[in-house]
Amino acid sequence: MDRRIMRALLSVTDKSGLVKFAKGLEEMDITIISTGGTAKSLREGGVKVSDVAEVTGFPEMLDGRVKTLHPRIHAGILARRDDENHRKQLAAQHIASIDLVCVNLYAFEATIAKPGCTFEDAIENIDIGGPTLIRAAAKNHSGVAVVTDPSDYDAILDEMQKAGGSLSDATRRQLAAKAFRLTNKYDGAIATYMERKC
Numbered sequence: 001m002d003r004r005i006m007r008a009l010l011s012v013t014d015k016s017g018l019v020k021f022a023k024g025l026e027e028m029d030i031t032i033i034s035t036g037g038t039a040k041s042l043r044e045g046g047v048k049v050s051d052v053a054e055v056t057g058f059p060e061m062l063d064g065r066v067k068t069l070h071p072r073i074h075a076g077i078l079a080r081r082d083d084e085n086h087r088k089q090l091a092a093q094h095i096a097s098i099d100l101v102c103v104n105l106y107a108f109e110a111t112i113a114k115p116g117c118t119f120e121d122a123i124e125n126i127d128i129g130g131p132t133l134i135r136a137a138a139k140n141h142s143g144v145a146v147v148t149d150p151s152d153y154d155a156i157l158d159e160m161q162k163a164g165g166s167l168s169d170a171t172r173r174q175l176a177a178k179a180f181r182l183t184n185k186y187d188g189a190i191a192t193y194m195e196r197k198c
Helices: 018-027 036-044 052-056 071-078 085-094 110-112 117-123 131-137 149-163 171-197
Strands: 007-011 029-036 101-104 145-147
Touching: 007 018, 007 036, 007 071, 007 131, 018 029, 029 036, 029 052, 052 071, 071 085, 071 131, 071 149, 101 131, 110 117, 110 145, 110 171, 131 145, 131 171, 145 149, 145 171, 149 171
Parallel strands: 007 029, 007 101, 101 145
Antiparallel strands: none
């Protein structure tokens, strides 16, 4: 099974180091797809990027609440690379695999810490697509690298450059564990906030 990363989805709130990371991926001939503000930042930084809407055939909807929640995205992430039936289903639907998912989440805790934050503000800052992408990529970490922390960008690029565009099983597992830890903490913060509002 070819483990090279060929296609990456980048959708981040914290854009620190993003352009440098994306350019590093681009230098390895990795196709980049992205959403809204992330795509805009990448283009401004000189990175070639396709919008998720081009992949799904649907525009971002409901004030950005729905961007990546689509089979053309999640099938590309969740398909098992070692399963011939999964590969055939992707081919039948003309869906390309997504091999790297780089996502960080709406800053929920920072939002609720702001003076005057309303309950409605807090609810609008609950990320849905981000945790879904992260969990899907982390579940399928044998075929997908999940990146949630900008401080990992340099090490990931370094390993990929040395390994012909791939990441080791150990690195993928480590990144997946970190991803699940992030979504666990994120959901815990939301639950704690909502319990306090009951």
